[in-house]
Amino acid sequence: MTKNEVGEVRPGQLITTFGPGAIMDAVKDSLVILDISYWRNNLADIEDERLGAFLGKEKFKKIPTRGFRDLPAIPFPNYHICSNTSCRRLFDLSKNFDIEVYLKYGPICLECSSDKDRAFKAYPSRFVVSCDSGNHLDDFPWHWWVHKKSGNLECNSKLKLSSSGNNSGLSSISVTCETCGEWNHMGGAMQRESFTEYPHKCEGNHPHLLNKKEGCNGEIVPLQRGASNVYFPALRSAISIPIENKNSKRIEDLKLEIFLEIGDDLENLIGEFEEKDKAFDFYYRLHKKKLIGIESGQDLASSWDEYKRNKNTHINVPNYNKIKEMEYEVLTDINKAIKDDNIFKGEEVTVPNDLSKYFSRIIKAHRLKEILVLLGFSRNDSPEPETKNPTNIVRLGDNQTNWLPAVEIIGEGIFIEFNKETISQWLEENVILQVQSKKYNELYNDYIFKKGWTEQTKKDAIYVMLHTFSHLLMKQFSLQCGYSSSAIKERIYYSENMAGILIYTGSTDQEGSLGGLVEMGEVDNLRKAIIEALDEARFCSNDPSCSTQIPSEDNYINGVSCFACTMLPETSCEVANMLLDRSLVVKTMDSKYSPYFKGLY
Template sequence: MSKTPVGEVRPSQLLWTYGPGALIDLPNLSVVTMGIDRWELGRCQPIQEARLLTNVRRVLGDQVESLRMPPLTDSDVVDPFSAEALVGVPVKPFPRWMRCVKCGLLSPFDAGLFELKANRYRPERTRFVHKGCTGSRGDQKPRDADAVPARFLLACREGHLDDFPWHWFVHGGPSGCKGTLRFFESGASLQTENLWVRCDSCSAAKSMAQAFGQVGKDNLPGCRGRHPHLNRFEDGCAEVPRAILLGATNGWFPVTLSVLAIPQTGSPLAQFVADGWTFFEDVENAVEAAAVVKTLKKSAQLPGINAFTGDQVWEAIKAHRGGTVGDEELDLKGPEWDVLTSPKPPTDYPHFMSKKADVPAGFEPYLSRVLLLERLREVNALLGFTRVESPNEGGGAERAPRAPIGRTAPNWVPATQVHGEGIFLQFSEDALMNWAMGSGPRAQEAELRRGHRGWRARRGLDPDPGFPGLRFALLHTIAHLLIRELALDCGYNAASIRERVYADTESGKSQAGILIYTAAADSDGTLGGLVELGKPENLRRLLRQALDRAKVCASDPLCAEHNPRTDASLHAASCHACSFVSETSCECGNRYLDRTLVIPTLQVTDAAFFAGL
């Protein structure tokens, strides 16, 4: 594989946007990120988070040994020809088909008609060129012309991705014609009906509009089961492929797990040992423990462990070995809820610092606890990806199949860690129970459930499973309203504030809370602006402002009158003007939202949880 640098992305983007199997649309070419078996493992720094690793193993298997950061360079590289300049994630050009911007020639880049022009000093200028192009009419002086990726691809729900079958499409199926193909425009606009492909030899031509919709199924071949990031074809894919555009959001959806690094032991030292168990599991005595502590201090892989002696660490290791590891079901939020709602929440741990705050005046009937998290850490792991439909598109057991990130069962997975701060609100269980028994909330729950059933039925899924319940819809909406209000005052942009909704009532614990937190890869996530707004006098003002803004939406009466049953949607009185937030902030893609559950609206006045205010 060529060692030509072609661009840069942030480490977090390799988990959420440009992970293995995803297309990176660079200024002059498009590449696909290769599977993790091609990554330079020695450059991928381990991340210690025992709880997340345990849950990853339950999904991918016990062979997973570690969570690791994407490969990073040690410093800013000056010499583009040095070995350090070659550190990064391997990619290859995809799609293979390129188009000349002057003559419209369509051809694979490996057919010899296009040439790669590398630029090590300016990697973003690396591009393909059409050598000796004479223009569309052939009467110009031959000169090199830029070649850009063909903008059409094939993808299926199994996660396969393939080049668009240009010859098949133009000739209406298998054909012996090997003529040169040209891509041209016939109108002023760039709508698909004005984009055409023509064969120079037999003059066959077809509009790209015939590649989409129902007619596209008749003009496209079956799925070949191609995984370009693994250089592999799979046999027997029965999914119907569909044409997608290069750069479209439905080309790659990450399947991830995320946890908050919470204390699960009785002391900070025990937590250190649990978090860094991969470093301590082979230690046999206090001398070896001291040596490991010294190494960790130099490598800064477990900050804070150097405050303890070798003897103390050895005693903690023995205590950890004497404990038992539970085999409970996959539960990411349950342990977090236990810590956040404990009578004496942890106050000063390596990645978790909390402080109790008073409930804002006037909200005592609705809130039972406010906890300010001055320090927290979120760790995310990439398990796989889907195409065409997002991982939570079907919900429950009918989720879209997860495509692999490597050729074999992985023994490590890409992960990122971010630090931040947050505000945790626990709602009164009695208030929620009394509210849910009202006729208004029950009527709104019925409407949301009908929308949920219709939404799933339109996608060929069992209509009943997956509905999160009325409590989740209420807490989810409150979280969105509060995020929008906090973004105006806290100093963070709205996309950097996230939510975590605790609304599980089926595991024997009645959860009822929301965590609003920031998370950034550097110190920007812990500036203190969010915790300051969690103090009673500030939180009271923000909650009242959020509720006041929710009463009337700029899109009312259309927003307030929206019925999820009529269009089989997953939200009721909600829109971008009142309660939607960015996709990076929401847990479930702006679904299951309804302002009428929070505050009386123009359409519904008897379903509001905060009706007393």
């Protein structure tokens, strides 16, 4: 029997890079992983009450790494090119598709040879199209492109793709119709203006839904298969810290995990009986052994009713910032966390006198767990952050799906709470800074308004200062603690009641930690790292150009900031390298106000 496997992907990649709807390059072909509604029902559960309550989901499920690890996928794009230089046939693989041949040989061209063992391999086309409204994805309209000059759109014959090699641009690639002789080069194939005359518009195709077409008529957006704007994951995360609450005993007594497992089956069974009590009695007799702590059908009925009343209601999470407030509450008082070293283990460090003006608390997180959940995806532009229901994304599953795919990231980190009195004093003493603070918030509000997003948290000068300091410290840590800058992540805690940062290991494929980051939380190590980070930030290799920048939308709402001094890999940053300004942290060449850390470096 042919092994039904066409590629491999790590669990972390499946959440962040190659989730359902993304194009993934495998060994023999490029693939699209199907929607979670097509996945096997063999995935282990991940529980996080706060994130579940916020997203309205009963549970999250791990990407399978043991047992049945298969996830369904289909080849995409459908159009492939023969690798035989004397053939170069451009053909639709989905027509006359033979799964057995595909699994054994991969995509091959049968125009060159009828002998499958000697047939030339075919590779997927690099050109695809999306649209400007529905995040759809479809094959490039090859037949229209080759005949667009003549208007002979009824010709639907064999095509050939070749390259002249005259230059390295797309204009050296041409597609030819072998019947009518029409041809067209690919120069301009990546420009939207080239498709204004395309008669069909977008057909609403979703490859991850088995090429289901829902109708769209949006304007065509040409893309290259490997481009980063083909797929943007919509992610939500939470630091999993077990917290004591008055409902925890009740939820445990009800055996929440049992009802999460049997809930769907029990609901279906109840619908088949005229009397609910008989349904519970029948189910209890049938599954008595696994209903631990339940003594009878009547007991099952009362426990089920109690579970239904309290499911996802014992915790109220109206917005994403509420999750951060819960985390902040525990990080600033680690005694509130339930003692579970497998999930969270924290240690408070005494803040030295020379740092107490700026910081009020330092916590070394020897072990912490982040839950990273995939809601869906967007194309062409990044999805709306933080909100429960981001606009203009393709959501995974359907209205009946009560789970989402997720990964658990085990790592370590350092939490630093800023001195709120010093922050207030800093703002009061800098009148110009107060004006700058309003400007940052107005620019951010204008930015999200143009995108059609909803405001979640205030983004003023204090947030920018916290965010910039976090980046500077992360860059310094990456030089000393053994982690690359892309493996370290940040979490900014800011509101009327919060002012702090969490810097932690963020590799989705890492189990455990190396210990290097939490070691930087020792007073002597942290003091040295902070002072060196601030000293480095005073000057930038792009000065004076960098130091004279002012916050603007053209500069992604950044002030004195660039890739040479403050920016990090976007996977490490909360807001995609926006809202950064080192003049708020240290004195620069063109500073107009006192920085927060005046007197420390």
